[in-house]
Amino acid sequence: MTALAATRRTPRIDSTNGVWVALGITLIVGGILVATDGGSLFGQNSTVSLLQRAAGLGIVAVGQTFTILAGSLDLSVAYVISLTSLIAAETMAGSDGRVLPAILAVLAVSGAIGLVNGLLITKLRINAFIATLGVGLLIKGYLEQGYAGPAGQVPVSFQHLGYDRIGPIPVSFLLFIGVAAVAWVVLKRSRFGHHLIATGGDLDVARLSGVRTDWVLIRTHMICSLCAGIAGLYLASRLGAGAPRVGAEGGYDLESIAAVVLGGAVLAGGKGGVAGTVGGVLLLAVIDGIFNQLAVDPFFKQVVRGVVIVAAVAIYALRLRRKAVAA
Amino acid sequence: GNPAATASADAGAGTGETSSFFVQADYDNEIALRTATASGPADKPWEQALNPTNVDTAKYKKAGPYNLCFSNAGVGNPWRQVGFKNMQAEVKLHPEFKSFQVADAESKDDKQISDINDLLGKGCDALIVSPNTTATLTPAVEQACAKVPVIVFDRGVNTKCPVTFINPIGGYAFGAAGAEFLTEKVKPGGNVLALRILPGVDVLETRWAAAKVAFDKSQLKVVGVEFTDGDAAKTKTIVSNYLQRFGTIDGIWMDAGATAVAAAEAFEDAGKPFPAIVGEDQQDFLRMWQDRKLTAVAPTYPTYQWRTPVIAALKILKGEQVPSPWKLPQPTITDANLSQYVDPSMPPLHYAMCGCSDLPGYPGEWGGK
Amino acid sequence: MTRTDAPTGPATLGQSRRGRWGAGSIWPVVAILLVLLVAVGIRQPDFYDPPALLAFLKRAAPLIVLAAGQYFVIVAGDFDLSVGSLVTAEVVIAARLIDGDPAATWPVIAVVLAFGLLVGLVNGLVTTLLLVPSFITTLGMYLILVGAVYTWTGGSPRGALSEEFRMFGRRGIEGVPWLGEIPYAVLILLVLGTLAILAMRADFGKVLLAVGDNPRAARLAGGRVAGVRTIAFVISGGCAAVAAILLGGFGGVSFQVGVGLEFTAITAVVLGGVVLGGGRGSVVGAMLGALTLQTLLTLLNLLGVAGALASAVQGLIILAAVAIGGLRART
Amino acid sequence: MDSPEPPDALLTMLGVGKSFYGVPVLSDVDIDVHPGEVHAVVGENGAGKSTLMKIASGVHQPDTGTLTIAGRPATLPDPRAAQAAGVGIIHQEFNLLPERTVAENVFLGREPTRRGLVDRRAMRARTAELLAAVGAEVVRPHDRVRDLGIAQQQVVEIVKALSLDARILIMDEPTAALADHEVELLYALVRRLQARGIGILYVSHRLAEVFDLSDRITVLKDGRRVTTVDTADATPEGLVRHMVGRELATYYPPKAAGAGPTVVSVAGGGNARLKPLDLELRAGEVLGVGGLQGSGRSALARALFGVEGFTTGRMTLDGKAVRPRSPRQAVRAGIAYVTEDRKGEGLTLSQSVLDNALLASRAATPRWFPDKARTTTVRELLAAVEVHAAGADQEVRYLSGGNQQKVVLARWLAMGPRVLLFDEPTRGIDVGAKAAIHELIRDLAEKGAAILMISSELPELLGMSDRIVVMRDGALAGELPGDASEEAVLSLATGTPHEVSA
Ligand SMILES: Nc1ncnc2c1ncn2[C@@H]1O[C@H](COP(=O)(O)OP(=O)(O)OP(=O)(O)O)[C@@H](O)[C@H]1O
Numbered sequence A: 001m002t003a004l005a006a007t008r009r010t011p012r013i014d015s016t017n018g019v020w021v022a023l024g025i026t027l028i029v030g031g032i033l034v035a036t037d038g039g040s041l042f043g044q045n046s047t048v049s050l051l052q053r054a055a056g057l058g059i060v061a062v063g064q065t066f067t068i069l070a071g072s073l074d075l076s077v078a079y080v081i082s083l084t085s086l087i088a089a090e091t092m093a094g095s096d097g098r099v100l101p102a103i104l105a106v107l108a109v110s111g112a113i114g115l116v117n118g119l120l121i122t123k124l125r126i127n128a129f130i131a132t133l134g135v136g137l138l139i140k141g142y143l144e145q146g147y148a149g150p151a152g153q154v155p156v157s158f159q160h161l162g163y164d165r166i167g168p169i170p171v172s173f174l175l176f177i178g179v180a181a182v183a184w185v186v187l188k189r190s191r192f193g194h195h196l197i198a199t200g201g202d203l204d205v206a207r208l209s210g211v212r213t214d215w216v217l218i219r220t221h222m223i224c225s226l227c228a229g230i231a232g233l234y235l236a237s238r239l240g241a242g243a244p245r246v247g248a249e250g251g252y253d254l255e256s257i258a259a260v261v262l263g264g265a266v267l268a269g270g271k272g273g274v275a276g277t278v279g280g281v282l283l284l285a286v287i288d289g290i291f292n293q294l295a296v297d298p299f300f301k302q303v304v305r306g307v308v309i310v311a312a313v314a315i316y317a318l319r320l321r322r323k324a325v326a327a
Numbered sequence B: 001g002n003p004a005a006t007a008s009a010d011a012g013a014g015t016g017e018t019s020s021f022f023v024q025a026d027y028d029n030e031i032a033l034r035t036a037t038a039s040g041p042a043d044k045p046w047e048q049a050l051n052p053t054n055v056d057t058a059k060y061k062k063a064g065p066y067n068l069c070f071s072n073a074g075v076g077n078p079w080r081q082v083g084f085k086n087m088q089a090e091v092k093l094h095p096e097f098k099s100f101q102v103a104d105a106e107s108k109d110d111k112q113i114s115d116i117n118d119l120l121g122k123g124c125d126a127l128i129v130s131p132n133t134t135a136t137l138t139p140a141v142e143q144a145c146a147k148v149p150v151i152v153f154d155r156g157v158n159t160k161c162p163v164t165f166i167n168p169i170g171g172y173a174f175g176a177a178g179a180e181f182l183t184e185k186v187k188p189g190g191n192v193l194a195l196r197i198l199p200g201v202d203v204l205e206t207r208w209a210a211a212k213v214a215f216d217k218s219q220l221k222v223v224g225v226e227f228t229d230g231d232a233a234k235t236k237t238i239v240s241n242y243l244q245r246f247g248t249i250d251g252i253w254m255d256a257g258a259t260a261v262a263a264a265e266a267f268e269d270a271g272k273p274f275p276a277i278v279g280e281d282q283q284d285f286l287r288m289w290q291d292r293k294l295t296a297v298a299p300t301y302p303t304y305q306w307r308t309p310v311i312a313a314l315k316i317l318k319g320e321q322v323p324s325p326w327k328l329p330q331p332t333i334t335d336a337n338l339s340q341y342v343d344p345s346m347p348p349l350h351y352a353m354c355g356c357s358d359l360p361g362y363p364g365e366w367g368g369k
Numbered sequence C: 001m002t003r004t005d006a007p008t009g010p011a012t013l014g015q016s017r018r019g020r021w022g023a024g025s026i027w028p029v030v031a032i033l034l035v036l037l038v039a040v041g042i043r044q045p046d047f048y049d050p051p052a053l054l055a056f057l058k059r060a061a062p063l064i065v066l067a068a069g070q071y072f073v074i075v076a077g078d079f080d081l082s083v084g085s086l087v088t089a090e091v092v093i094a095a096r097l098i099d100g101d102p103a104a105t106w107p108v109i110a111v112v113l114a115f116g117l118l119v120g121l122v123n124g125l126v127t128t129l130l131l132v133p134s135f136i137t138t139l140g141m142y143l144i145l146v147g148a149v150y151t152w153t154g155g156s157p158r159g160a161l162s163e164e165f166r167m168f169g170r171r172g173i174e175g176v177p178w179l180g181e182i183p184y185a186v187l188i189l190l191v192l193g194t195l196a197i198l199a200m201r202a203d204f205g206k207v208l209l210a211v212g213d214n215p216r217a218a219r220l221a222g223g224r225v226a227g228v229r230t231i232a233f234v235i236s237g238g239c240a241a242v243a244a245i246l247l248g249g250f251g252g253v254s255f256q257v258g259v260g261l262e263f264t265a266i267t268a269v270v271l272g273g274v275v276l277g278g279g280r281g282s283v284v285g286a287m288l289g290a291l292t293l294q295t296l297l298t299l300l301n302l303l304g305v306a307g308a309l310a311s312a313v314q315g316l317i318i319l320a321a322v323a324i325g326g327l328r329a330r331t
Numbered sequence D: 001m002d003s004p005e006p007p008d009a010l011l012t013m014l015g016v017g018k019s020f021y022g023v024p025v026l027s028d029v030d031i032d033v034h035p036g037e038v039h040a041v042v043g044e045n046g047a048g049k050s051t052l053m054k055i056a057s058g059v060h061q062p063d064t065g066t067l068t069i070a071g072r073p074a075t076l077p078d079p080r081a082a083q084a085a086g087v088g089i090i091h092q093e094f095n096l097l098p099e100r101t102v103a104e105n106v107f108l109g110r111e112p113t114r115r116g117l118v119d120r121r122a123m124r125a126r127t128a129e130l131l132a133a134v135g136a137e138v139v140r141p142h143d144r145v146r147d148l149g150i151a152q153q154q155v156v157e158i159v160k161a162l163s164l165d166a167r168i169l170i171m172d173e174p175t176a177a178l179a180d181h182e183v184e185l186l187y188a189l190v191r192r193l194q195a196r197g198i199g200i201l202y203v204s205h206r207l208a209e210v211f212d213l214s215d216r217i218t219v220l221k222d223g224r225r226v227t228t229v230d231t232a233d234a235t236p237e238g239l240v241r242h243m244v245g246r247e248l249a250t251y252y253p254p255k256a257a258g259a260g261p262t263v264v265s266v267a268g269g270g271n272a273r274l275k276p277l278d279l280e281l282r283a284g285e286v287l288g289v290g291g292l293q294g295s296g297r298s299a300l301a302r303a304l305f306g307v308e309g310f311t312t313g314r315m316t317l318d319g320k321a322v323r324p325r326s327p328r329q330a331v332r333a334g335i336a337y338v339t340e341d342r343k344g345e346g347l348t349l350s351q352s353v354l355d356n357a358l359l360a361s362r363a364a365t366p367r368w369f370p371d372k373a374r375t376t377t378v379r380e381l382l383a384a385v386e387v388h389a390a391g392a393d394q395e396v397r398y399l400s401g402g403n404q405q406k407v408v409l410a411r412w413l414a415m416g417p418r419v420l421l422f423d424e425p426t427r428g429i430d431v432g433a434k435a436a437i438h439e440l441i442r443d444l445a446e447k448g449a450a451i452l453m454i455s456s457e458l459p460e461l462l463g464m465s466d467r468i469v470v471m472r473d474g475a476l477a478g479e480l481p482g483d484a485s486e487e488a489v490l491s492l493a494t495g496t497p498h499e500v501s502a
């Protein structure tokens, strides 16, 4: 038995790293397809665009990873993004000196929305789907009532976030990677991360083990909203103004969930991770990029996206089942 | 004597506050343009311009064939669909273009910004942009201006750098046309219901803002301003509710015609006479108008404007002068010219003011028979 | 602890209190509905004239049918996010196939129903056989349907619905004394509602509840878990097809017809006391939830709540209603 | 602990009362536990034992009464507060996260940190120490709990409670999932903890254990404390009388006079978990299946029932070849399976008692219109097996374990099955209900059913079986007559040679 204990496990290919395999294959196949079409998938401009597009969705998806791991979900992110982009742009009002207050205001508001989501779910026991949908509707109503289009203005200095790049890598993509790295550490290495995964794995077990599950869920939702707030900041910087429809039109709610699930997370909670989510986001972005290069009809693109999401999850599920049978 | 009607009087469902989008100068300008005479070929409104001031484009002159690029906000509604077909067909008319590369932003602002960057890497000779929202695309368009001649149409951007900006007269003119029609046709004191698609879209906001000006000056009672999401069933429900509440509705104003048929049907289903109604140039409405002899008007936001940017691009690349801004005429369909536009062979949501009947592939490409 | 002597005696008071108001119960939604109906009645007394009431039911019918279909899926522990896009797809398909030709009406209705059932079947099989969580399956189906139907029609609906097709959502049996017109939509709703209630009373319904509650136990008791769940999706697809026929009839062709309906239907079901995750709640509750939502919209309309605020008010009321249900379940 | 017999109790609960949804579950219960003492709590299913333990560990809050911990009044709003106050608990149901490692489970909620981050190395090291302390080095700190057997999971539960350094340890049926020889390990552990001055509240249905381990015994009945006695002064008969309020026959029902015809025969049946085996079930006979944890007994039952069916060999039922590919086919062929995991696999907890009892009939032979006669039959069956519930429409989740098991039994009885497979039918069930279930099983056999009964409790296995097969490592290790000795079963199960004294 002691001999057995010493053996190390070989790393497994499972749902959380399967997405990277899929990403590799997609890059190769896509690269060839685009090349035969006479274009280049890896050209400077297309790479920049690809990474750029990944950044916004990526930041939201990292936040969504938290909620899904905790067995919850957040459908209000799209509206939080719109709202915070407006708060950012209106607070800045084109002046350099007000960038910091704007950032603080965005973080405060998005954190507060997360808090409300969390309280509704834990204290009033409203299912997360309905709670966040309801909060989303509230924010939507506010936006529609209060805004007739883009508003506010971001100073040029703040637009560096949206437009600058280091080599082929946009600053915003670095921001996404930074957010993902922090999230990775939090989930893997902090007590909160352990508690979050336990809460998502089995709420009762976590509670009976002394985890304050309510508090964990509240913090989880705050983090998710904060990520949406950061995405709102990024979009404000990219658009130069706040946009009341940018979140909903971007489909950030369902797409962020799709990215997380593509990354191998289990919707029921407790299983998945940031690395997978980053893979999921990149996979969606690469598919997008390929279709962009091939100038594929946007509607057909939608069909392919749907098929890819379902097929990927089906493959994960079948692998899991085969493993269970083999055990 | 209707208790509901008296109850509603205090509800004061008037025209509400002025939209933050209302800009008096623009309004005045557009109202003035409605009576301006256009220069250009009479049978080709997409080549006409109102009060043109031409700019010199010699510095963009280069030898063909050209690589034309287009960053499209999206094709998410029939209006954009018809328009995009127009544009594709227009490109085919000109052998000077060796390629036409399109990036579709799927109504996402940030995607469109990336798309523009992406297109710039593909060796465009000229770039046409149909921005998803005004303002937000400004930085991206400014970047593009530095590299290629840029032509913006439909919605604008907050920069003067594009070579030209093409659009019809605009939302104020559109909204005013419908509202003025109602003030003419509905007896003073009559009930008018305003149906809007969505709040917060600039082109639609200006339409309502202008209508509001007209209604505020009139004797009409605006009993409600409702958002329909462009959904026919919801529109019908709303109109039915209003009919029940007020007994009669004498006029319907709309900021876009997509649900005009549904609104009219609600009267039919309730057994009430049709009101005076504002629609748009979509075939289903025009057909109903003709069949049921509606009292109607159809202001248009012509889809033929999608042809103009291609024409402009060619002129610019050839170094010819172009109007900047390029204001296109914005005709209104009335009883007098209705029969000219009704075409039973086209799909119900086809826009009659497409100026496309002479284009290659018509009518099949547009879904007609 | 008090035990009743008869092992299977009548429920004690303490027990039934929970049963009456807790999660899965229909009473909270009934209470909310009554309040809303009274409010509507005060604002507009002639709302209760039979013809007006029937017209209201006619407008509510599509959502109620959708909610009933969604109920079957939710109570089995799944989601169906594809119904909204399915409704759109069906209307657009019907318009293109009929193309204004009255003779095509009945065959096209058959095609529409068959397509709805087929989409449900695919959803069900992918979920049960390929083990994809239904949230993802139907999200994928949603994207696929939207994309496919736009691709097929080149981005804008073509053709037109015949009057015969539109009759179901638009017209009714006319000249009925006192009632005026009995809309066909209301009749269809009555038939489907009755069928849904019967299905839930039958063994199928009980097994469905068991599957939503504990699929492993249901399987080990001899239940066809995959089969039952798949049938739930097929029912949902079928209901979406019927809703599409009603909505297409009522409003005509557009790409907007189904937008957001999946969320509205799920909200209605939850408002009716059905628990997301499965195993609790009744189909009557789900249908009442839909009726409640529709009443709420009417009331907001009557109160002249500005269009843009309506969604905020709606969100607030949904949160409040569900919170009340949730809190009651706890005590 | 300085003095060997400190005057103060570690934990005192006085006048504790608790109701759920208006139904009183506990009323006016007093109990205390002293340092170094094992205080056993016994009682029928549903007597309120677990509820009392959950109050002591902060899971539930009492409606009335007081808690005193180490002489100070205490309120325990949540399990965390209880942990802080030094109360640890091993719950009746498993409380582990299958996807996480042993170490992560053990330290869940109390992860050690270094510089703000979880110190995984310390966590593993400490877990390894604790595992070594209970003699379970087989389990490694980085193993995923999902990959462990049930007994090993129980070890993790115990280690988790130990890691608290609790002064008061509550064990709610810690041996329910353990086989007899593993129980010995637990005994040793309890004694060691006792020696360290830890006070232990010990809930069990196995009276032998109670007498082996405890210093004092409290009997609960219907949520009230009946008596508290020193173990030295107690007798099993007396205890049982207090628990059930009547005398109980302590022996098993008489065995079958002779076996009927073969109902099920398996030749060379095997699958991924089972090596090919031959087996016969005969009408009127109870075939006991013995073996250690994970020896494949459940796998055998599941194969017969078509859950994970045989992939090799032949199986016949009443002479006809069958190979159930799903539980549904098995049920329709007349086979019934009472699973060992009642909550996870047996019950639909949010449904009513009646719906649960009707589930198999409805699932296997669905009808489109409610079948009144069937419902009446099931109601009668529920009464016949003496299910104690507030009503037939009470949700099954609120029944005690024993009553839940009876609901499952009623479900299968309604099917009139030819073959019944019982997997640990009396696990976690009180003596009264246990005797009733034994009677029922025997009764079914007498009526001609063929019965297979898996049991980890040797007295039960020996007392009930007409024939015994013993499994080891997924294979049949041998067959024994019904009157075999415990040693004979154990030696076959463990593979150690033993003189069979038949
Ligand atoms: N959360 C709850 N809600 C409602 N009723 C409950 C709850 N928990 C327990 N009960 C009821 O309280 C009573 C006592 O249950 P408890 O689990 O304490 O019994 P027990 O003595 O541990 O039984 P067993 O020996 O079967 O484990 C039972 O009738 C049970 O139905």
Ligand SMILES: Nc1ncnc2c1ncn2[C@@H]1O[C@H](COP(=O)(O)OP(=O)(O)OP(=O)(O)O)[C@@H](O)[C@H]1O
Pocket: A327, D148, D149, D150, D151, D273, D291, D292, D293, D294, D295, D296, D297, D298, D299, D300, D340, D456
């Ligand atoms: N669903 C399952 N998935 C993976 N492994 C399993 C599963 N069920 C059982 N096993 C493993 O297969 C082996 C045989 O288990 P089985 O349950 O048949 O044994 P058993 O003798 O009945 O033991 P127990 O008393 O624990 O049920 C064990 O190692 C067990 O851990």
Ligand SMILES: [Mg+2]
Pocket: D049, D050, D051, D092, D172
């Ligand atoms: Mg217990």
Ligand SMILES: [Mg+2]
Pocket: D297, D298, D299, D340, D423, D454
């Ligand atoms: Mg077993």
